Amino acid sequence: xxxxxxxxxxxxxxHWSTRLEKMEDCRAEFSVRVINxxxxxTTCTETVQFSLGALDPYGIDxxxxxxxxxxxxxxxxxxxxxxxxxxxxxxxxxxxxxxxxKRLQSFMLEFDGDAAxxxxxxxxxxxxxxxCRAPKAVTF
Numbered sequence: 270x271x272x273x274x275x276x277x278x279x280x281x282x283x284h285w286s287t288r289l290e291k292m293e294d295c296r297a298e299f300s301v302r303v304i305n306x307x308x309x310x311t312t313c314t315e316t317v318q319f320s321l322g323a324l325d326p327y328g329i330d331x332x333x334x335x336x337x338x339x340x341x342x343x344x345x346x347x348x349x350x351x352x353x354x355x356x357x358x359x360x361x362x363x364x365x366x367x368x369x370x371k372r373l374q375s376f377m378l379e380f381d382g383d384a385a386x387x388x389x390x391x392x393x394x395x396x397x398x399x400x401c402r403a404p405k406a407v408t409f
Contacts, residue, residue: 296319
């Protein structure tokens, strides 16, 4: 994600980045930041959390510039919180959304569209889902 989770269009007119913030006990947290400088500058940041074990390993749908990760059983396993702000040409920053959390059935894991990185990312996500769904050994 560090080398393929970023895209800039135009002269920094549209810029997004997807980052894996942390991975702990099969729980992933991503941040998705989108900056749109067309007209007034708008910055939106989405924080997404989910358990890899809750994803459907066969529900990974590769697209040109993202992997669609689906929850098993059409559950709402993805927790998302978005914040957004707008900066006027006069430099005044205002919030344009409230940070209300949502529960979703999927997550669009965006990348730069490189086909080789997409295949590697799909394989890595599928392996991580399998590892997180594997039963843990119990000793008595």
